[in-house]
Amino acid sequence: MSISLEHFLTVSTLLFALGLFVALSKRNAVAVLMGVELMLNASNLALVAFARLAESAMAIAGQVFVVFVITVAAAEVAVALALAVAVYRTRETIDVDKVTTLRA
Amino acid sequence: MIEGAGPVAAFWGLSVLTLAAAGGVIVSRNLFHAVLFLILVFLGIAGFFLLLSADFLAMAQIIIYVGAIAVLILFAIVLTPRASRDNGETRMAPAALVVAIGVAGLLIPAIADTDWRTLASAPALPLADLGRELLGTWVLPFQLASVLLTAALVGAVMLVRSPREEQEELEEEERR
Numbered sequence: 001m002s003i004s005l006e007h008f009l010t011v012s013t014l015l016f017a018l019g020l021f022v023a024l025s026k027r028n029a030v031a032v033l034m035g036v037e038l039m040l041n042a043s044n045l046a047l048v049a050f051a052r053l054a055e056s057a058m059a060i061a062g063q064v065f066v067v068f069v070i071t072v073a074a075a076e077v078a079v080a081l082a083l084a085v086a087v088y089r090t091r092e093t094i095d096v097d098k099v100t101t102l103r104a
Numbered sequence: 105m106i107e108g109a110g111p112v113a114a115f116w117g118l119s120v121l122t123l124a125a126a127g128g129v130i131v132s133r134n135l136f137h138a139v140l141f142l143i144l145v146f147l148g149i150a151g152f153f154l155l156l157s158a159d160f161l162a163m164a165q166i167i168i169y170v171g172a173i174a175v176l177i178l179f180a181i182v183l184t185p186r187a188s189r190d191n192g193e194t195r196m197a198p199a200a201l202v203v204a205i206g207v208a209g210l211l212i213p214a215i216a217d218t219d220w221r222t223l224a225s226a227p228a229l230p231l232a233d234l235g236r237e238l239l240g241t242w243v244l245p246f247q248l249a250s251v252l253l254t255a256a257l258v259g260a261v262m263l264v265r266s267p268r269e270e271q272e273e274l275e276e277e278e279r280r
Contacts, residue, residue: 002107003115005222008152009215011119015145017208018126024200025193028135030180034142037173038126041149044165051229052156053105055221060233064242066161067234070168071249075256077173081180082263088184089266095187097194 008049016042029084029094033077040073105224106155114155122148135181135191143174157228 019038026032044066051062084094091099106115125148128141146169153162181189193200238246 001109001112002105003112004105005220006215007115007119008156010212011122011152013208013211013215014123015126016211017204018123018130020207021200021204022126022130024203025197027192027194028187028190030177030184031135031138031191033180034129034138034177037142037169037177038129038145041145041169044161045149045152048153048156048158048161052158053222055223058237060229060237063158063161063229063234064237066158067164067238068242068245068249070161070164071253074168074173075252077176078256078260079263081176082260084180085183086263088187093187094184 005049005053008053009046012042012046012049015039015045027095027097029087029096029099030081032096033080033084036080037073037077040069044069105222111155114151118148118151118155122152133191135189136178138191139174139177139181142177143170146170146174160231160234 016039019035019040019042022035022038023032024035026035047062047066047069050056051059051066056062087099088094093099106112122145125141125144129138129145132138132141146165149169150162150165153159153165
């Protein structure tokens with residue numbers, strides 16, 4: 001019994017697909033953001049799996065990239081949630097179907 | 105290749121936990137429950153990082169995702185009280201399902217077909233290497249990341265300032 005790179009990549013792909021479905025289908029803007037987080041986590045899993053198991057001259061680069069992805073995800077989520085709260089102030093809804101115009 | 109009964113069992117357990125929790129994010133009808141399932145996904149990914157002997161990333165995952173991002177999402181939910189707590193889908197859900205299944209159906213055969221050049225016995229990557237590379241080879245992106253975080257912080261504060269606060273500030277400036 002052993003697990004290989006393919007196993008990790010398959011789990012990562014499935015998680016990415018679930019995150020994509022959440023991001024594309026949910027009505028609440030916060031739920032859409034949760035889908036984006038799922039996709040980012042799936043990509044991080046693939047990167048760490050490559051860093052550990054794939055043949056590479058500079059394996060640690062995969063982990064360095066994950067550090068940057070986590071940083072950018074934190075910045076992205078802060079701005080996106082601030083936007084959601086700002087939209088809620090003017091429209092009293094964060095339903096992505098109802099927030100369709102640029103005018104306040 | 106990762107061998108041994110323990111790691112193999114951990115892999116399958118974590119896979120089931122993570123994917124089931126991600127499914128929970130989709131099917132739970134209450135947004136709060138969806139966030140709790142999301143936290144479970146984050147913890148599962150942290151477990152995967154431990155399994156791949158990326159200890160530092162596992163801890164960073166728990167501190168940043170569970171400790172900061174999940175709490176931030178909960179804050180966003182409680183700050184939008186009159187918005188619906190319902191975690192429903194738009195009418196585009198069938199199309200989204202087709203896209204998601206399409207992406208998975210494209211990538212999984214590609215993963216199976218590719219001849220990955222993997223290491224027979226992978227050594228664990230030492231944490232000291234990560235720190236050295238981060239502050240050596242990638243020191244410029246590292247600095248840029250701190251600029252990005254500052255910009256995001258200032259941007260978030262500007263966006264969530266209430267109109268009343270801005271009015272008060274303007275009046276104060278006029279008085280001066």
